Amino acid sequence: MKKQKAFETFIHGIFLILGLIxxxxxxxxxxxxxxxGIPAIxxxxxxxxxxxxxxxxTANEPKFGILPFILTSVYGTAGAILIxxxxxxxxxxxxxxxxxxxxxxxxxGAVSLLAGIPSVVYGLVGMMVLVPGIRSLFHxxxxxxxxxxxxxxxxxxxxxxVNVSITALEAVPKEYEDASLALGAAPVETYFKVSVPAAKSxxxxxxxxxxxxxxGEAMAVMMVSGNAPNLPELFGSVRFLTTAVASEMSYxxxxxxxxxxxxxxxxxxxxxxxxxxxxxFLKRGxx
Amino acid sequence: MSGNxxxxxxxxxxxxxxxxxxxxxxxxxxxxxxxxxxxxxxxxxLLSTKPSYLSGxxxxxxxxxxxxxxxxxxxxxxxxxxxGAAVYLTEYAKNKRIVAVIEYAAETLSGIPSIIYGLVGMLFFCQFLNMQTSLLAGALTLVIMNLPTVMRTTQESxxxxxxxxxxxxxxxxxxxxxxxRTVVLPGCIxxxxxxxxxxxxxxLGESAALLFTAGFAHALNGFFEGLGSAGATLTVSLYVYAxxxxxxxxxxxxxxxxxxxxxxxxxxxxxVGRWFKRRQKL
Numbered sequence: 001m002k003k004q005k006a007f008e009t010f011i012h013g014i015f016l017i018l019g020l021i022x023x024x025x026x027x028x029x030x031x032x033x034x035x036x037g038i039p040a041i042x043x044x045x046x047x048x049x050x051x052x053x054x055x056x057x058t059a060n061e062p063k064f065g066i067l068p069f070i071l072t073s074v075y076g077t078a079g080a081i082l083i084x085x086x087x088x089x090x091x092x093x094x095x096x097x098x099x100x101x102x103x104x105x106x107x108x109g110a111v112s113l114l115a116g117i118p119s120v121v122y123g124l125v126g127m128m129v130l131v132p133g134i135r136s137l138f139h140x141x142x143x144x145x146x147x148x149x150x151x152x153x154x155x156x157x158x159x160x161x162v163n164v165s166i167t168a169l170e171a172v173p174k175e176y177e178d179a180s181l182a183l184g185a186a187p188v189e190t191y192f193k194v195s196v197p198a199a200k201s202x203x204x205x206x207x208x209x210x211x212x213x214x215x216g217e218a219m220a221v222m223m224v225s226g227n228a229p230n231l232p233e234l235f236g237s238v239r240f241l242t243t244a245v246a247s248e249m250s251y252x253x254x255x256x257x258x259x260x261x262x263x264x265x266x267x268x269x270x271x272x273x274x275x276x277x278x279x280x281f282l283k284r285g286x287x
Numbered sequence: 288m289s290g291n292x293x294x295x296x297x298x299x300x301x302x303x304x305x306x307x308x309x310x311x312x313x314x315x316x317x318x319x320x321x322x323x324x325x326x327x328x329x330x331x332x333l334l335s336t337k338p339s340y341l342s343g344x345x346x347x348x349x350x351x352x353x354x355x356x357x358x359x360x361x362x363x364x365x366x367x368x369x370x371g372a373a374v375y376l377t378e379y380a381k382n383k384r385i386v387a388v389i390e391y392a393a394e395t396l397s398g399i400p401s402i403i404y405g406l407v408g409m410l411f412f413c414q415f416l417n418m419q420t421s422l423l424a425g426a427l428t429l430v431i432m433n434l435p436t437v438m439r440t441t442q443e444s445x446x447x448x449x450x451x452x453x454x455x456x457x458x459x460x461x462x463x464x465x466x467x468r469t470v471v472l473p474g475c476i477x478x479x480x481x482x483x484x485x486x487x488x489x490x491l492g493e494s495a496a497l498l499f500t501a502g503f504a505h506a507l508n509g510f511f512e513g514l515g516s517a518g519a520t521l522t523v524s525l526y527v528y529a530x531x532x533x534x535x536x537x538x539x540x541x542x543x544x545x546x547x548x549x550x551x552x553x554x555x556x557x558x559v560g561r562w563f564k565r566r567q568k569l
Contacts, residue, residue, distance in 0.1 A: 216403075218495040219495050
């Protein structure tokens with residue numbers, strides 16, 4: 001019996017360790033980013049690093065200002081949200097409330113396919129369709145721009161927004177809608193004036209999730225944004241926080257390499273903020 | 288109903304339908320465009336050879352194999368870890384605070400962008416653990432990435448195992464571990480399979496996390512040899528061919544293959560999900 005008990009404790013210990021591995025991973029990632037990211041920030045100075053307007057990492061007198069990347073990431077994400085959220089939101093209302101069962105299955109399948117398409121494939125199509133399209137449509141020398149990146153990002157965040165909003169809309173108690181219908185409101189009015197406000201925390205969570213996806217996307221954006229470290233302009237070639245890390249990593253060394261880790265740290269801080277917001281909205285939605 | 292109100296209702300309804308139709312049209316366009324551009328470029332030679340500088344021909348067999356190796360390598364590690372963590376959370380954990388911390392950690396992991404995984408994977412696996420740029424380092428990076436997925440699907444299916452099963456096993460005198468091994472784990476097999484399929488889908492599409500951990504090489508290797516050396520997966524080689532070498536024909540061919548695989552994975556996930564749901568009702 002004693003042996004049995006010791007054995008059970010041992011198994012319990014193993015599962016405890018397995019359970020704590022996720023926590024260990026988060027700590028590992030945080031630790032590595034902080035340890036690798038701090039030295040360059042200290043050498044460059046936090047003010048010059050965050051608000052410096054010029055990035056010239058390989059120049060004779062290198063400059064490491066990442067304001068262009070931060071602004072590009074913020075503008076790019078905002079643009080993607082501006083385009084993606086209305087489309088995603090309306091699609092989710094249609095799917096959750098209006099669509100007949102058969103159409104719903106088909107459209108949901110399409111949305112989950114959209115979620116599954118690899119980001120390099122989005123990048124490739126963006127490169128071959130969007131970039132030349134923008135060039136000839138707006139008569140600019142190169143179509144690889146912030147605008148192209150915004151379009152690609154707004155398509156890429158659609159599935160997250162649609163799926164999370166649908167879950168939120170479906171969780172609205174049927175009594176709310178019944179009450180509104182009984183008072184004489186039309187179905188569509190009920191969905192927009194009763195269901196949507198009741199699901200607003202979940203929809204907010206969907207938007208925040210979209211922000212997280214957009215700000216973290218690297219490969220697709222790298223292929224369509226032109227990748228020059230300029231301050232953001234809608235039709236100018238730009239570089240995001242993610243692409244700044246990815247584009248120079250393979251040939252970087254010394255302070256330049258350390259500065260790339262610092263950029264990753266800044267990106268990580270953005271993501272942690274977004275995660276906290278996401279949790280806040282999801283929790284409030286459950287209450 | 289006043290005319291104004293009617294118009295407003297019709298307008299909102301139309302907007303919803305237009306948005307949904309737009310989403311569908313987008314998917315159809317992407318699918319048709321990629322398949323139309325890619326399939327003519329797929330040939331047996333492309334699929335069955337490796338790139339040769341001598342003849343200037345490109346083959347993607349190494350990339351296909353590397354993708355398979357990385358998928359197998361990742362699953363081998365992520366399944367025991369993810370299932371174990373889920374079992375701990377649903378069967379063992381009594382302390383609410385530990386559960387909250389683990390779940391928060393899992394949520395955090397699923398929000399971290401893949402480029403950051405790539406960076407940390409490079410620092411930790413390739414440099415600190417001295418694995419160099421290798422498929423194994425890439426696979427281990429993806430293990431961390433997919434851990435929350437496997438954990439969540441397993442946890443959900445563990446919750447559907449009726450409490451009475453466990454009580455029955457305990458009543459017959461089985462210990463906790465025996466109960467878990469013989470009653471609980473067989474009951475969560477559907478969650479594990481769903482987690483597997485979702486992970487495969489994610490690994491297929493992953494590129495940013497693999498760029499600096501698994502590298503770009505196109506060498507033809509066996510499984511164990513392959514895990515120890517650098518290699519590009521399909522997505523990474525698509526990126527390299529399109530962005531750095533301007534080989535758009537090959538890039539579209541790979542894109543078409545990836546699209547078909549994604550379609551297949553999605554269908555499989557839907558079918559399996561439906562099948563498990565029906566089985567649960569019985």
